[in-house]
Amino acid sequence: MLELRGITAGYDPRDPVVRDVYLTVADGEAVGLLGPSGCGKSTLARVAALLHRPTAGTVVIDGEPARGWRHRAPREQRTAFGVVFQQPRQSADPRLRLRDLIAEPLRASGRSRAEAAARVGELAAAVGLSEELLARRPHEVSDGQLQRACLARALVPRPRWLICDEMTAMLDASTTAALVAVVEDYRRESGAGLLVVGHDAALLDRWCDRTVRWSTLVPNKEDASPRKAT
Amino acid sequence: MTVLDVRDLSVRFRMRGGREIAAVTEASFRLGPGECLALVGESGCGKSVLASALLGLLPGNARTEGSALLGDLDLLAADERTLARTVRGRRVGLVPQSPAAHLTPVRTVRSQLEETVRELTGVRGRVLRTAAEAAAERAAFPAGHLDRYPHQLSGGLAQRAATALALVGDAPLLLADEPTTGLDRDLVDRTVDELRRHADAGRALLMITHDLAAAQRIADRVAVMYAGRIVEVADATAFFGAPGPRHPYARGLLDALPERAFTPIPGMPPELGDLPEGCAFAARCPRAAAGCRAVPDLADGVACHHPHPAAEEASRA
Numbered sequence: 211m212l213e214l215r216g217i218t219a220g221y222d223p224r225d226p227v228v229r230d231v232y233l234t235v236a237d238g239e240a241v242g243l244l245g246p247s248g249c250g251k252s253t254l255a256r257v258a259a260l261l262h263r264p265t266a267g268t269v270v271i272d273g274e275p276a277r278g279w280r281h282r283a284p285r286e287q288r289t290a291f292g293v294v295f296q297q298p299r300q301s302a303d304p305r306l307r308l309r310d311l312i313a314e315p316l317r318a319s320g321r322s323r324a325e326a327a328a329r330v331g332e333l334a335a336a337v338g339l340s341e342e343l344l345a346r347r348p349h350e351v352s353d354g355q356l357q358r359a360c361l362a363r364a365l366v367p368r369p370r371w372l373i374c375d376e377m378t379a380m381l382d383a384s385t386t387a388a389l390v391a392v393v394e395d396y397r398r399e400s401g402a403g404l405l406v407v408g409h410d411a412a413l414l415d416r417w418c419d420r421t422v423r424w425s426t427l428v429p430n431k432e433d434a435s436p437r438k439a440t
Numbered sequence: 441m442t443v444l445d446v447r448d449l450s451v452r453f454r455m456r457g458g459r460e461i462a463a464v465t466e467a468s469f470r471l472g473p474g475e476c477l478a479l480v481g482e483s484g485c486g487k488s489v490l491a492s493a494l495l496g497l498l499p500g501n502a503r504t505e506g507s508a509l510l511g512d513l514d515l516l517a518a519d520e521r522t523l524a525r526t527v528r529g530r531r532v533g534l535v536p537q538s539p540a541a542h543l544t545p546v547r548t549v550r551s552q553l554e555e556t557v558r559e560l561t562g563v564r565g566r567v568l569r570t571a572a573e574a575a576a577e578r579a580a581f582p583a584g585h586l587d588r589y590p591h592q593l594s595g596g597l598a599q600r601a602a603t604a605l606a607l608v609g610d611a612p613l614l615l616a617d618e619p620t621t622g623l624d625r626d627l628v629d630r631t632v633d634e635l636r637r638h639a640d641a642g643r644a645l646l647m648i649t650h651d652l653a654a655a656q657r658i659a660d661r662v663a664v665m666y667a668g669r670i671v672e673v674a675d676a677t678a679f680f681g682a683p684g685p686r687h688p689y690a691r692g693l694l695d696a697l698p699e700r701a702f703t704p705i706p707g708m709p710p711e712l713g714d715l716p717e718g719c720a721f722a723a724r725c726p727r728a729a730a731g732c733r734a735v736p737d738l739a740d741g742v743a744c745h746h747p748h749p750a751a752e753e754a755s756r757a
């Protein structure tokens with residue numbers, strides 16, 4: 211189980227973006243989190259993936275409270291998560307060939323080269339990337355192709371939890387359906403749980419077991435609308 | 441009357457080792473005042489390159505063919521000086537695909553809006569502040585965020601800032617490249633309604649989008665691009681309703697929607713640097729037959745040897 215307990219988080223401690231939020235994803239469950247632009251759902255998703263330190267509250271992963279954030283999170287907690295963001299160009303190292311980009315999470319894991327290559331090959335096939343595309347760098351591929359690589363990279367360590375933040379917001383309908391199918395295949399095979407953050411109700415309702423509306427998460431609804439300037 | 445007349449527009453990128461990328465091939469369409477054409481298609485199919493060509497913003501290794509007449513000016517032949525001084529922002533407004541990249545990181549949204557208003561409308565002095573605020577308001581950019589820097593904005597707010605900048609010059613042709621990426625449905629609706637109002641005021645609007653719901657909401661006509669070619673141009677009502685698209689690719693695209701079958705088109709689009717002979721969709725097409733080894737021409741709104749029937753044929757069958 212992945213539990214967010216009383217999370218308060220943001221960028222300015224006097225004016226947090228997320229206030230006292232509770233959310234639970236059960237084993238193997240797919241939960242959609244639907245909210246308007248700027249409400250803070252990306253911030254919450256980053257907290258859930260241990261990428262952003264909350265100012266209050268805890269993230270509990272399979273009964274264990276998170277013991278650190280970002281690179282200070284213990285390895286086994288960090289690698290429990292696979293994360294895919296909206297903008298593949300912002301999250302992909304421009305110098306790496308797609309093959310190495312996908313293999314990145316395996317580098318520090320002490321796995322043998324052959325093992326890593328086999329895992330990359332398997333995932334590249336699943337997301338539909340050819341050998342020729344794997345040899346290219348991010349600026350030589352389309353957004354859709356790069357997002358396929360970013361999804362493969364997220365799946366490479368066999369995460370127990372997947373966090374997809376607007377993974378398909380910049381993709382066409384067919385590429386969206388294709389990437390969702392890859393995620394669902396992985397979940398079927400691995401039993402991983404999923405948190406999908408987005409603002410496309412039709413997509414979340416079709417994809418997830420249940421969809422949670424941001425306004426029902428946040429106690430004070432006024433804070434859920436795009437924030438007023440202070 | 442025509443605002444923009446694009447004829448046989450092709451764009452080729454020359455790559456290292458003599459390789460050539462056929463990003464756009466023989467695209468033709470017209471846009472009249474008050475009209476909105478939505479250009480849809482798979483990621484990487486050439487939509488943004490087409491827009492860049494119209495603005496003279498292609499990189500140095502690109503070569504164009506054909507013509508794109510804006511009044512009597514051929515945008516493809518115009519020199520950089522003309523484009524910079526009289527075209528961009530003034531005769532052609534651009535709402536960019538990645539707003540963050542188009543906003544200057546070290547300046548607040550207010551300062552960028554004021555500069556653009558000053559440059560394009562000549563407004564100066566005390567009224568400048570009000571004019572910039574009005575410009576923000578038109579794109580639903582909240583006044584309280586005007587003093588923020590681009591990195592302090594969510595994706596949605598950055599998009600609205602970029603839209604506000606594009607609307608300042610009141611250009612007769614507006615190119616919107618994915619203007620609603622990252623916005624929630626309410627904001628998508630507000631943004632496209634705002635763009636629609638601009639069209640209704642007599643401007644021509646070319647909106648590039650992968651958001652089919654946004655396209656349906658705003659467009660008079662839809663152009664579908666696949667592997668660099670426009671493969672279908674249709675009336676929006678017929679396209680999204682009955683009888684639906686005529687080109688098999690366009691059908692597949694609509695069927696992939698979560699509101700519909702949610703099934704992807706099998707496979708991936710071909711590499712634009714290595715296009716197959718004949719119809720580029722053949723490898724993924726359920727209707728492909730031997731005749732598809734010849735490239736189909738765009739005739740009667742569709743480039744396909746075995747299209748789905750058009751409205752009249754459908755009702756007769």
Ligand SMILES: Nc1ncnc2c1ncn2[C@@H]1O[C@H](COP(=O)(O)OP(=O)(O)OP(=O)(O)O)[C@@H](O)[C@H]1O
Binds near residue numbers: 247249251593594622
């Ligand atoms: N680095 C930052 N510094 C200051 N404020 C920030 C920063 N990043 C985000 N914000 C603000 O935090 C709020 C929530 O941002 P977040 O990115 O979580 O929104 P979101 O729900 O994902 O929105 P969208 O769907 O538009 O991307 C917004 O008001 C945004 O302007």
Ligand code: SF4
Binds near residue numbers: 687720727745
């Ligand atoms: S020309 Fe042939 S292969 Fe191409 S879309 Fe039409 S039926 Fe399919």
Ligand SMILES: [Mg+2]
Binds near residue numbers: 251252376595
């Ligand atoms: Mg977001």
